[in-house]
Amino acid sequence: MSMQQPSVRMSTGPRPAVPRGIVGTWTNEDLHLYLDRCQVDTPDRLVQATWNHILERRDKVGSVVDFGAGDGRFAHHGRYESYVGYEIDKDRSRNAKLPANAKLVHRCAFSRDVTDASVCIGNPPFVRNQDLPLGWRTEVASKLHKRAGISISGLANAWQYFFLLSIVSAAEDGLVALVIPYEWVSRPSAALLRDFIHAQGWEVDVYRLVDAAFDSVLTTASITIVDKAAKTGTWRYFEENSDGSYRPLNSASGSSLGYLPYESGRKVCNETPRAIRGLSPGTQKVFTLTEAERCRFGLRIEEDVVPCVTSLRGVGASGEILDEVTFNRLFRQEGRRCWLIRADREPSRQLSDYLQSVPESDYQTVTCLQRDSWWKFKMPSVPEILIATSFKGGAPKFALNRIRARAVGGVAGIHHLSPSQESAFSYAIAELDIRDRIVAHANGLRKIEINQLNALLTGIVASAEQ
Numbered sequence: 001m002s003m004q005q006p007s008v009r010m011s012t013g014p015r016p017a018v019p020r021g022i023v024g025t026w027t028n029e030d031l032h033l034y035l036d037r038c039q040v041d042t043p044d045r046l047v048q049a050t051w052n053h054i055l056e057r058r059d060k061v062g063s064v065v066d067f068g069a070g071d072g073r074f075a076h077h078g079r080y081e082s083y084v085g086y087e088i089d090k091d092r093s094r095n096a097k098l099p100a101n102a103k104l105v106h107r108c109a110f111s112r113d114v115t116d117a118s119v120c121i122g123n124p125p126f127v128r129n130q131d132l133p134l135g136w137r138t139e140v141a142s143k144l145h146k147r148a149g150i151s152i153s154g155l156a157n158a159w160q161y162f163f164l165l166s167i168v169s170a171a172e173d174g175l176v177a178l179v180i181p182y183e184w185v186s187r188p189s190a191a192l193l194r195d196f197i198h199a200q201g202w203e204v205d206v207y208r209l210v211d212a213a214f215d216s217v218l219t220t221a222s223i224t225i226v227d228k229a230a231k232t233g234t235w236r237y238f239e240e241n242s243d244g245s246y247r248p249l250n251s252a253s254g255s256s257l258g259y260l261p262y263e264s265g266r267k268v269c270n271e272t273p274r275a276i277r278g279l280s281p282g283t284q285k286v287f288t289l290t291e292a293e294r295c296r297f298g299l300r301i302e303e304d305v306v307p308c309v310t311s312l313r314g315v316g317a318s319g320e321i322l323d324e325v326t327f328n329r330l331f332r333q334e335g336r337r338c339w340l341i342r343a344d345r346e347p348s349r350q351l352s353d354y355l356q357s358v359p360e361s362d363y364q365t366v367t368c369l370q371r372d373s374w375w376k377f378k379m380p381s382v383p384e385i386l387i388a389t390s391f392k393g394g395a396p397k398f399a400l401n402r403i404r405a406r407a408v409g410g411v412a413g414i415h416h417l418s419p420s421q422e423s424a425f426s427y428a429i430a431e432l433d434i435r436d437r438i439v440a441h442a443n444g445l446r447k448i449e450i451n452q453l454n455a456l457l458t459g460i461v462a463s464a465e466q
């Protein structure tokens, strides 16, 4: 899932004010955006499958806790003594139909210290770290640090906080059963969580689900089981077949070589080859324009906007040279978003007019709202190579960036390449087949993480120099 955002179902009616007792510092606006992003319903078959995995491991279940319970759907299909679901959004639980031994409480999941749950179950909210208010992240991370002794990565998405909360809330012989993105098994931002679980020696089973599990979430989901009672230290991985059965995998990625290693681009000095993720300006709809939009607002190339690439889908072959001719043909004439507004200088009258014409509702994202001026993002530098981070074939598609476009969104940039390094990288990527070494993303897509690109890059550059 960068992991992708679930499609956001904006509610239309008036929303309640910030609920009392919610942990973190919230404005009404932040909270409503957050709650809208939380609106993902777990299909019934997944709730049932989660319970099946629990009941394979437990004959008797005492207390069940669900942090972020929605309408309490995980109260169904199980056998237990009691179920308590924490839910902050009253709208979500209004029509809940629960068994007699189950209840929902309108409280923040982080407002009480549960320590003795037999099972912590659920599907925690999937909200990207950049869409979580800083105050919330800091306060929740510090609460969890006190209880678990580890710090959640600043890059973690919301579900990681809920995952750790479930782990510390389960009794010493308890069990955690959550629907969370499969990529937690490999993401650097979840490394501390993995290390923590490894260090305790708890048994872990991760079931990678078929891509259609959620319509609206563009990431491969898993049912993850952490069994605190079974201290074998074993981690097992399974992949769901289309009939709902599972087949075991050799490793997290399914390849006997394991997944591609990671290397932080921050470690290297500024002038060495380095992959940098595409700009996330807050909303592409506002900051990246098509040729028609640029002309309509009279925005001048270079003065007001510069070329950018938000997707390489329209580029035929990998390795294509993106010069003025191909850029005009594949991007400008095709009506793709290919102009990034310049936020690094005082806007001209035309650009000011454009910014003023943007309806307020179009920039209600945490990223925009956290800035002094909602539109003033840091301008990214120009990479030598543009490379898609999601791919279907053997390796990501890339283009040689002669037009000097900025990389935006799911397109990353490879920077500081000499001409010989550039051709070594191009040849190597064209030959590469890494599809089995990357954790599946969604819809048959693989998603290479930026630090996996950095590890690849370092390997290629080093072998070219030998």
Ligand SMILES: C[S@@+](CC[C@H](N)C(=O)[O-])C[C@H]1O[C@@H](n2cnc3c(N)ncnc32)[C@H](O)[C@@H]1O
Binding pocket: 035, 038, 039, 040, 041, 042, 067, 068, 069, 070, 071, 072, 073, 074, 086, 087, 088, 089, 092, 107, 108, 109, 110, 122, 123, 124, 125, 126
């Ligand atoms: C992905 S939804 C899952 C809902 C339901 N359990 C399901 O599986 O369909 C996550 C839920 O967590 C709730 N939530 C988010 N933050 C919360 C918090 N701090 N405390 C309690 N509930 C929260 C959201 O309102 C949302 O209903």
